[in-house]
Amino acid sequence: MSHKLRRRNIADPIPAPGTETRSQTNIDATQSSLSAPSVALSVLIVSSLVISALFWLYTQVPPASANGYAVCSRFGQRVYTVDDGNSAVQCLVIRDEFIVDTGSLDDVSARWYAVNPSGLTLQIRYIDDESIVVPGLSDSHAHILEYGANQQLPLEGGKTINETVALVRDYIVEHPDVYLDRSMFIEGWGWDHTSWPIEEWPSADALDSDPVIRGRPVVLQSKDCHALWVSKMVLQQSGPFPIDVEGGVVVRDELGNPTGVLLDNAQQLVNKPIPTEADLRRRFAITAKDALSLGLTSIHDAGLQPISLQFFERQAAEGLLPIRIYGMRYFDEAGPYFGNISKPIVNAGNGRLNVRSVKIFADGALRSGGAALYEPYHDNPGTKGFMRLDEEVLREIVPRFLKDQWQVNVHAIGDYANSVVLDTFEAALKDVNVTALRPRLEHAQILREEDMIRVGRLGVIASVQPTHATSDMWYAEARLGPERVKGLYAFRSLLDHGARLALGSDFPVEDMNPLSGFYAAVTRLSPDGVSPGGPSGWFPEQCLSRVQALRGITIDAAYASFTEDTLGSITPGKRADFVVLSQDIMSISVDQILKSRVQATFIDGELVYGSL
Known part of the structure; x- marks a missing residue:
C-alpha cells in the first residue's frame, strides 16, 4: 500500500x-x-x-x-x-x-x-x-559502454550455434537500414558455447551458411568477453593473422586456416569501426537508465579504452554524468607507460568521475580455457591455460604504477595467475605501502589457501562477482576436478583470511541487477533455487552473510574506489546517495530476494529514478 x-x-x-x-x-x-x-x-x-x-x-x-x-x-x-x-x-x-x-x-x-x-x-x-x-548500490566491476552496445544484439538466447546464427539473421531482417547496406558492420554480444548441447567453438562458415548474413562484416563477442566469433568478411578484412599470438589464440582448422574464433589478446587483431559520438551517447544512455532503475549509483568501469575515457571526461565537463563512475585506465603493453605523465582524475563533474587506477590483464578466462593454472585442466590435460601478459612485464610494470601512486587492478582468474600477481604486489612492498594504494585482484576466482592468506596480509582487495559463481558452477568441476574446484569462488574463505571483498557483476557478462549478486552471494543458488550441490547451495560453506553481501555492494565497494569518506553508508556528512527497496532483503526468505524491486534511487539527494 x-x-x-x-x-x-x-x-x-x-x-x-x-x-x-x-x-x-x-x-x-x-x-x-x-x-x-x-x-x-x-x-x-x-x-x-x-x-x-x-x-x-x-x-x-x-x-x-x-x-x-x-x-x-x-x-x-x-x-x-x-x-x-x-x-x-x-x-x-x-x-x-x-x-x-x-x-x-x-x-x-x-x-x-x-x-x-x-x-x-x-x-x-x-x-x-x-x-x-x-x-546507494555499487557495482565494482562492469563495462558501461559495452553494456549499451550489447543491448543492440544480445545473443544469450541462442542455445545452439544455429539458434545464435538465427538471432543475427533476424536482427538484420528486422532493421531495414542494416538489411539494405551489406557493408554495415554488425556487432553482437553474449554467445556462450559452454551452454550449448555440444560444447564446441563456432565458425565463420556457420555464419556465412545463412544467405542473409553471407558476405557481411559480423563480429560477435562471447559472454565472458574473452572470445570473438567473426564472419568470413571480417577474416578477410583483418587478416592475415600471425601463427602465434602472445597471450592469445587464433583458432585454426586441421589445415591451419583461421576458423573465425579469436581468443583473448588475438581479439585485438580484428579491425572494427570506431564508434561515433552518437554511438557512445546512445550506449551510455541505455546503461545509465537501466543502472538507476536497479539502484546502482556508482559503477567501477573495468578497463577504459582511451575513447571511453575521453568520452566520460567530456560528459563530466558538461555536467552530463547521471551516475558515478570509477574508471580503470586500460594498460596497453604495446603503448607507452603513462603512470608518470598522466594525472589521476579526482572528483570531476561534482564528484561523479574518478579515474585513479589502471587495469592490467594477467590471464584469460576459465570459460574459454585461458585461465592460467598450476596444473592442467581436468577436461583438457594438454593445457594449463596461459598468461596474457608476460610475467616479466607484469613484475616490471606493477611496481612502477604503484610508485607513481596509481591503484593497480589486475584481472586474475587462475591460481597460477593470482599467485604471480600477488608476488608482484609483495615484491613492491620494499618501495611502497601496498596496502595504502589498495591494489585489487579483479575476479580472484581460483586461489590456493596460502595465497588467500597473502591477500588478507597484504591488504589486497578481492573484487569478485557472485553471479559468476552461479553461472560457472555447472561446468566448473569438469574444468578443474573435484578437489581444485573447492578453491573456486571461495568468498567466505577470503574473508576469513582477512581480505576485503568488493562485489560486482561484470555486466554485460552477467545480469546488471545488484540484487542478483546479493542473492548469489548469500545462497550460491541459481535464480530458480538449484545448484549442483543441491538446495543448500554450491559449496554453501562459502556463502556470505546478508550483512557481508550488503557491505560488499556499498561501503566495501566505496573503499575499493577510495570514496568511503563520502559514499557507501548512510552516515552524517556523506553524500545523499540511497535507494528504497520494496522488501527487506535483510530478513525476508531468500526465495523472495529477487522479487524485490527498486522503488526510488537518489543521488546527491535528488530523485533520479522512481518515486517516493
Missing part, C-alpha cells in the same frame, strides 16, 4: 556539512543556551508535531530543497545505514546534497529544531511499510 506525504514545520535550514557537529554534546550545549521555559515549550511543540504529522495528508511529494527533508519508516528501524556497527534507524535527514542526520523521527526532529530556530520546514517522506532504505 502506498502512503502520501506527512509534513511538519520544524525551523530553519541547518548548516552545510562541516559547519556544525552532530554530537549529542553540541546539541545539549545549544539547548542549554535557551531558557528553561523555551526548552520546555520546544519539547512540547516537537511532541505535538509528531502526533499532528500523522494526520496531514498531501497529494504530492515536494521537491528536495535547501530546507531539507527526511526519509522515514513509520514502524521500526528500516533504514540500513551500513555504518561501522551495521545499525538500522528510523530516519535519515538530507539537506542539499548531503546526509546530515540519522535516528528516530523524534530525535532527528528535535535536533533539526534545535539548530533551526527560524521556523522553516523539514519535509517528511515516508517509505511503504514493507520497504527499506539502503545506501
Whole structure:
C-alpha cells in the first residue's frame, strides 16, 4: 500500500556539512543556551508535531530543497545505514546534497529544531511499510559502454550455434537500414558455447551458411568477453593473422586456416569501426537508465579504452554524468607507460568521475580455457591455460604504477595467475605501502589457501562477482576436478583470511541487477533455487552473510574506489546517495530476494529514478 506525504514545520535550514557537529554534546550545549521555559515549550511543540504529522495528508511529494527533508519508516528501524556497527534507524535527514542526520523521527526532529530556530520546514517522506532504505548500490566491476552496445544484439538466447546464427539473421531482417547496406558492420554480444548441447567453438562458415548474413562484416563477442566469433568478411578484412599470438589464440582448422574464433589478446587483431559520438551517447544512455532503475549509483568501469575515457571526461565537463563512475585506465603493453605523465582524475563533474587506477590483464578466462593454472585442466590435460601478459612485464610494470601512486587492478582468474600477481604486489612492498594504494585482484576466482592468506596480509582487495559463481558452477568441476574446484569462488574463505571483498557483476557478462549478486552471494543458488550441490547451495560453506553481501555492494565497494569518506553508508556528512527497496532483503526468505524491486534511487539527494 502506498502512503502520501506527512509534513511538519520544524525551523530553519541547518548548516552545510562541516559547519556544525552532530554530537549529542553540541546539541545539549545549544539547548542549554535557551531558557528553561523555551526548552520546555520546544519539547512540547516537537511532541505535538509528531502526533499532528500523522494526520496531514498531501497529494504530492515536494521537491528536495535547501530546507531539507527526511526519509522515514513509520514502524521500526528500516533504514540500513551500513555504518561501522551495521545499525538500522528510523530516519535519515538530507539537506542539499548531503546526509546530515540519522535516528528516530523524534530525535532527528528535535535536533533539526534545535539548530533551526527560524521556523522553516523539514519535509517528511515516508517509505511503504514493507520497504527499506539502503545506501546507494555499487557495482565494482562492469563495462558501461559495452553494456549499451550489447543491448543492440544480445545473443544469450541462442542455445545452439544455429539458434545464435538465427538471432543475427533476424536482427538484420528486422532493421531495414542494416538489411539494405551489406557493408554495415554488425556487432553482437553474449554467445556462450559452454551452454550449448555440444560444447564446441563456432565458425565463420556457420555464419556465412545463412544467405542473409553471407558476405557481411559480423563480429560477435562471447559472454565472458574473452572470445570473438567473426564472419568470413571480417577474416578477410583483418587478416592475415600471425601463427602465434602472445597471450592469445587464433583458432585454426586441421589445415591451419583461421576458423573465425579469436581468443583473448588475438581479439585485438580484428579491425572494427570506431564508434561515433552518437554511438557512445546512445550506449551510455541505455546503461545509465537501466543502472538507476536497479539502484546502482556508482559503477567501477573495468578497463577504459582511451575513447571511453575521453568520452566520460567530456560528459563530466558538461555536467552530463547521471551516475558515478570509477574508471580503470586500460594498460596497453604495446603503448607507452603513462603512470608518470598522466594525472589521476579526482572528483570531476561534482564528484561523479574518478579515474585513479589502471587495469592490467594477467590471464584469460576459465570459460574459454585461458585461465592460467598450476596444473592442467581436468577436461583438457594438454593445457594449463596461459598468461596474457608476460610475467616479466607484469613484475616490471606493477611496481612502477604503484610508485607513481596509481591503484593497480589486475584481472586474475587462475591460481597460477593470482599467485604471480600477488608476488608482484609483495615484491613492491620494499618501495611502497601496498596496502595504502589498495591494489585489487579483479575476479580472484581460483586461489590456493596460502595465497588467500597473502591477500588478507597484504591488504589486497578481492573484487569478485557472485553471479559468476552461479553461472560457472555447472561446468566448473569438469574444468578443474573435484578437489581444485573447492578453491573456486571461495568468498567466505577470503574473508576469513582477512581480505576485503568488493562485489560486482561484470555486466554485460552477467545480469546488471545488484540484487542478483546479493542473492548469489548469500545462497550460491541459481535464480530458480538449484545448484549442483543441491538446495543448500554450491559449496554453501562459502556463502556470505546478508550483512557481508550488503557491505560488499556499498561501503566495501566505496573503499575499493577510495570514496568511503563520502559514499557507501548512510552516515552524517556523506553524500545523499540511497535507494528504497520494496522488501527487506535483510530478513525476508531468500526465495523472495529477487522479487524485490527498486522503488526510488537518489543521488546527491535528488530523485533520479522512481518515486517516493
